[in-house]
Every structure is written in structure tokens, then in C-alpha cells.
Amino acid sequence: MTSVAPLKTSAMIASFADPGQKTTPAPFGHALVQAARADERIVGMTADLGKYTDMHIFAREFPDRFFQMGMAEQLLFGAAAGMAETGLVPFASTYSVFATRRAYDFICLDIAEPNLNVNVVGGLPGLTTGYGPSHQATEDIAIFRGMPNLTIVDPCDSVDIEQAVPQLAEHPGPTYLRLLRGNVPTVLDEYDYRFELGKAKVLRDGADVVLISSGLMTMRALQAAEQLSAHHVDVAVVHAPTIKPFDAETVLAQVDSDRLVLTCENHTVVGGLFETVASAAVRRGIVKQITPIGLPDEFLAAGALPTLHDRYGLSTTQIVTTVLAQL
Amino acid sequence: MRAEKVREAAYRMRHHALNMGEAQGQGYVGQALGAADMLAAVYADQLRYRADDPHWAERDRFLLSTGHYAIGLYAALAEAGIVDVAELDSYGSDGSRLPMSGMASYTPGMEISGGSLGHGLTVAVGMALGLRHQGSSARVINFLSDGELDEGSTWEAAMGASHHGLGNLIAMVDINALQADGPTVGVLRTEPVADKWTACGWHAQRVDGNNVDALLNAFDNVRSEPVGVPSVILCDTRVGRGVPLLENREKAHFMRIDADEWQICREQLTAGHEGALV
Numbered sequence: 001m002t003s004v005a006p007l008k009t010s011a012m013i014a015s016f017a018d019p020g021q022k023t024t025p026a027p028f029g030h031a032l033v034q035a036a037r038a039d040e041r042i043v044g045m046t047a048d049l050g051k052y053t054d055m056h057i058f059a060r061e062f063p064d065r066f067f068q069m070g071m072a073e074q075l076l077f078g079a080a081a082g083m084a085e086t087g088l089v090p091f092a093s094t095y096s097v098f099a100t101r102r103a104y105d106f107i108c109l110d111i112a113e114p115n116l117n118v119n120v121v122g123g124l125p126g127l128t129t130g131y132g133p134s135h136q137a138t139e140d141i142a143i144f145r146g147m148p149n150l151t152i153v154d155p156c157d158s159v160d161i162e163q164a165v166p167q168l169a170e171h172p173g174p175t176y177l178r179l180l181r182g183n184v185p186t187v188l189d190e191y192d193y194r195f196e197l198g199k200a201k202v203l204r205d206g207a208d209v210v211l212i213s214s215g216l217m218t219m220r221a222l223q224a225a226e227q228l229s230a231h232h233v234d235v236a237v238v239h240a241p242t243i244k245p246f247d248a249e250t251v252l253a254q255v256d257s258d259r260l261v262l263t264c265e266n267h268t269v270v271g272g273l274f275e276t277v278a279s280a281a282v283r284r285g286i287v288k289q290i291t292p293i294g295l296p297d298e299f300l301a302a303g304a305l306p307t308l309h310d311r312y313g314l315s316t317t318q319i320v321t322t323v324l325a326q327l
Numbered sequence: 328m329r330a331e332k333v334r335e336a337a338y339r340m341r342h343h344a345l346n347m348g349e350a351q352g353q354g355y356v357g358q359a360l361g362a363a364d365m366l367a368a369v370y371a372d373q374l375r376y377r378a379d380d381p382h383w384a385e386r387d388r389f390l391l392s393t394g395h396y397a398i399g400l401y402a403a404l405a406e407a408g409i410v411d412v413a414e415l416d417s418y419g420s421d422g423s424r425l426p427m428s429g430m431a432s433y434t435p436g437m438e439i440s441g442g443s444l445g446h447g448l449t450v451a452v453g454m455a456l457g458l459r460h461q462g463s464s465a466r467v468i469n470f471l472s473d474g475e476l477d478e479g480s481t482w483e484a485a486m487g488a489s490h491h492g493l494g495n496l497i498a499m500v501d502i503n504a505l506q507a508d509g510p511t512v513g514v515l516r517t518e519p520v521a522d523k524w525t526a527c528g529w530h531a532q533r534v535d536g537n538n539v540d541a542l543l544n545a546f547d548n549v550r551s552e553p554v555g556v557p558s559v560i561l562c563d564t565r566v567g568r569g570v571p572l573l574e575n576r577e578k579a580h581f582m583r584i585d586a587d588e589w590q591i592c593r594e595q596l597t598a599g600h601e602g603a604l605v
């Protein structure tokens with residue numbers, strides 16, 4: 001009997017790209033540089049995580065427009081509010097866990113209440129690191145969804161990020177971007193797709209199943225749809241990168257059918273995409289079973305990312321299994 | 328003459344505070360009286376502003392972290408001509424532009440919404456950075472309380488201001504030695520306060536916050552420059568200052584004043600002021 005060596009927990013920021021997959025380096029950093037060339041109001045800020053949120057690309061290009069605030073997240077977001085009060089447009093980066101859990105009061109009262117154009121950039125959203133609960137922002141959307149005025153964006157890939165950044169800068173109120181950093185998969189260029197803030201898009205049609213997804217789970221949903229076609233299951237994929245405000249119109253048009261409906265999110269099943277879709281459906285009087293694919297309502301284990309995605313149901317294989325079990 | 332102008336402004340502001348307190352039947356009158364000299368020094372001597380254009384881009388920014396001191400700031404805004412004196416009667420009433428806790432969206436001249444303590448200095452750091460970045464010579468003055476020194480974010484901001492050399496930033500700390508649960512010394516000891524600011528890289532001065540000459544002297548010692556050292560003026564004040572009835576009452580965060588006492592307070596305030604003039 002051959003034994004397989006267990007995978008090791010890799011660097012804090014593990015790649016979720018498949019081996020050999022097309023990727024783009026630091027799409028956020030380069031997109032911010034691009035946007036800043038056109039808009040001199042844009043400034044970059046971070047709390048000692050510039051290198052880990054691709055903000056270093058911006059800092060290198062615009063050293064006079066980059067502000068290092070130290071490992072002090074309350075100061076980061078309070079100061080971002082102060083900068084916005086003077087007419088600047090800050091992009092302020094840290095890890096999602098620190099933005100949501102540690103600096104909530106500052107984002108809420110100093111940024112969201114006065115409806116300032118501050119763009120919160122959160123690294124390691126959901127389960128994108130094997131470092132355990134201190135770094136896994138499995139409930140970041142749940143925390144932020146209740147905050148008035150805040151726009152929440154969960155991009156799928158480098159295409160989404162590149163196209164979202166200038167729109168976030170242009171949007172007059174505060175935004176939260178679930179950052180994907182490093183070598184980020186490039187997926188949506190294969191589809192007839194443009195990111196539009198506040199809009200969901202049907203990426204592919206399908207007669208049997210509808211997968212409503214956001215973030216990196218859209219990539220997995222598309223892969224699952226391909227694999228399910230081998231089982232003669234025809235799967236539609238609806239990508240909803242803007243979690244709030246939510247494009248109920250587009251999504252519910254797909255939910256309201258005889259097809260099997262599932263949501264796919266890199267987030268706990270509490271308070272994220274699933275509950276957003278479910279509450280929108282109930283408001284419209286749509287009575288329909290919707291099955292969530294997402295992280296369980298628990299603190300997750302440490303380990304290698306592929307192992308964890310498989311264990312907690314986020315891998316493509318697990319999506320296929322879940323869909324087949326439901327049919 | 329500067330001092331005289333500030334003293335007269337502080338006197339009128341104390342009357343405004345008593346009138347607002349009476350109209351509402353309650354309020355943070357003790358804090359307003361204690362901080363009146365600090366606020367008068369800012370508005371009657373230091374702050375660059377346009378009463379008819381509260382959003383004038385070149386204005387100095389005054390940030391009130393302690394939202395509950397709004398009553399004191401409303402008195403200052405009336406004295407500055409930004410708010411009508413007649414409007415002060417609406418303090419804390421439904422539909423008023425002058426809510427009990429200060430909020431930027433309600434009141435002209437109110438730069439930020441205070442109330443959640445420990446925020447003001449962080450926002451002030453960003454404003455000072457942003458103004459300097461855009462070549463403005465405007466200054467940022469943040470008013471905070473000694474209770475706010477309990478908050479860790481205040482010290483994040485103190486280090487950040489020093490690190491970024493924000494010579495255009497001034498903090499004023501009202502040390503009335505009183506917080507919600509009682510005397511500061513028993514809630515969370517913050518002394519030695521001046522040493523803490525100095526250790527964070529600030530130019531620190533400690534003065535009698537009810538002495539106008541001392542306050543103006545402290546401001547004169549501040550070297551405001553875009554790149555330099557941030558300054559803090561630590562102001563020891565007395566809750567209820569100017570009204571002996573309240574100065575000697577058991578100190579409370581939320582001071583109770585009976586209906587028949589407001590007139591006594593006004594008379595004591597006036598008598599004290601006239602006595603000081605003689």
C-alpha cells in the first residue's frame with residue numbers, strides 16, 4: 001500500500017490557483033497605479049501589510065502618495081476618513097480579519113456614517129490562508145453587511161479586480177474589496193463579461209442547475225459546470241461580485257425556475273451570499289429550496305489550502321459531489 | 328487685549344451653556360463650563376474660519392472627539408457667528424440641528440461626529456496628512472478628554488502623528504479628572520500624562536485650562552509648521568468652572584441641576600465675572 005505524504009501548510013498567503021492555470025501578478029496593485037495616473041485624488045495607505053496586499057506596487061510607483069500607518073488598524077481607517085474629508089480618495093489595505101474585527105467602529109462611524117469615499121481593501125478573505133482563525137476572515141461579509149452605506153465587492157479573478165478598482169474609486173461612498181493578491185487566476189477573460197459595480201452577470205446558461213456564486217467560488221463553479229456536463233447535467237453560473245447593494249433583479253430571475261439552485265461562497269453560510277439570496281427571494285415571495293455551498297459555522301482548521309478547501313466543501317470536486325447528491 | 332477678548336467670549340459661552348441646559352432641563356453643563364476657556368481660546372483667538380462659509384477649504388479644522396461636549400461647542404459656534412444664538416434653545420430637542428452628542432451631518436461647523444471616544448485623533452492625523460499633502464497651510468486642532476486617553480487608538484494616533492511629523496496638528500486634552508464611572512484616577516490611571524505624550528514624540532505643555540493667559544501663552548509656544556513636531560496642550564480644568572454652586576457639587580459625569588437652580592447659576596456666573604473685572 002502506498003502512502004501519500006500529507007500536504008504542508010504553505011506560506012501565509014497560499015495560492016488557490018490550480019497548477020498551470022493562467023494567472024496575472026498583483027492585479028490590484030497595478031490597477032491602482034493605473035487608476036491613480038488618471039485621478040490624482042487617489043492615495044494608498046496600509047497598516048504594515050503593504051507587501052502582502054499588493055499595495056507595494058502602488059507605493060513604489062507613487063511614494064509621495066503612499067502612507068504607511070504602522071500596525072495600527074484603528075489609526076489606518078480613522079486617518080483614511082480624515083484624508084477623505086480633505087478631498088482625497090484613499091485605498092487602505094490590511095487583512096480582512098483586522099479590518100472587520102479590529103477596526104469596525106472606525107470604518108462604521110468615521111467612514112460609513114459620513115459616507116466618505118474610502119476604499120477598504122481586505123486581504124485573505126474567507127478561507128484563503130491555512131493559518132487558522134487569526135487570519136481566516138470567514139465571516140467578514142456577515143460583519144460588514146449590516147453597515148449602512150458600505151458597498152461590498154467579492155471579485156472572482158484578476159479581470160474582476162482590474163475592472164473594479166477604477167469603479168470603486170469613482171463610487172462616491174465607502175467600499176470593501178475582498179482582495180485576491182499575488183498571482184491571481186485569470187478566468188473571466190474567456191467569457192463575454194465586464195465587471196459592473198452593483199451588477200450580477202449570467203456567465204453561462206444551463207437547463208438543470210443554477211449556481212449563484214461570488215469571489216473565487218465563481219471560478220470553481222465554472223469548473224464544476226464543465227465537469228457536470230460530463231454527467232449530462234447542464235449548469236448555469238451566475239456571478240454576483242457585488243454583495244451589497246445586491247442585484248436581486250438578475251439573480252432572482254435565475255432563482256425563480258424549476259432548476260436546482262445552489263449558492264457558492266468563500267465565506268461562512270451565516271450572513272453571506274446564501275442569506276443575501278435567500279432573503280431577497282423571500283421578499284419577492286419566491287418559495288424555493290436553495291442549497292448553500294460555503295464554509296461551516298465554526299472556527300476552521302489550520303493546514304494546506306487544497307486540503308482545507310476539500311474538507312470544507314469549496315473545492316471543485318466537492319461542488320460536483322454536492323450538486324450530484326442534490327439531483 | 329487678546330486675553331480680554333477670550334475671557335469675554337468664555338463668559339458669554341458659559342451663559343449660553345446654562346441657557347441650553349435649562350431649556351433641555353439637563354445636559355453636560357459641567358463639562359461645558361469647565362472647557363469654556365479652552366474653546367474660547369480656540370474660537371476667539373486661534374482658529375482661522377469664515378462664519379458664513381463653514382466649508383471654506385483653507386479653514387483650520389477643529390475636531391471635537393468628545394461628542395457629549397457638543398453643548399460647549401455649540402456655545403462656541405454661536406460666539407463665532409456660525410450658529411445663531413437664538414437656535415441654541417433647540418439643543419437636544421427633536422428636529423434640532425444641535426443634538427446632545429455632536430454630529431457633523433447635523434451642525435454647521437461641526438467637522439466630525441464624536442461620541443465613540445478615541446476616534447478624533449485618528450481622524451485628525453488623516454486630515455493633517457491630507458491637508459499637508461495638498462499644500463494647505465491649515466491647521467488641525469483636536470479636542471479630547473482625559474478619559475479618552477484610556478483608548479488605545481488615541482495612542483496609535485499619537486505615534487502616527489509623530490512618525491509623520493505633523494507639525495500642523497495640535498491636540499488639546501481637557502483634564503477634568505472625571506469620567507463616566509468616577510474620578511479618572513480610580514477608573515484607569517492615566518498619569519503621568521505629559522510624559523506619555525513626550526515619549527510619543529510630541530511637544531507637550533501642561534497648563535491651567537481655566538487660565539486664559541496660560542492658554543494663549545501655550546498656543547504662542549506652538550510652532551505650527553507643515554513638517555515638524557505635533558503639539559499637545561494638556562489643560563487641567565474644573566468641572567462647573569465659573570459657577571461656585573456647581574464647582575462644589577459632587578462631581579458627576581452627568582450633572583443634575585434642579586429647575587430653581589438655573590437662575591442661581593446665572594447670577595453666580597455674572598457676579599463672578601463682574602468681580603473679576605473689578
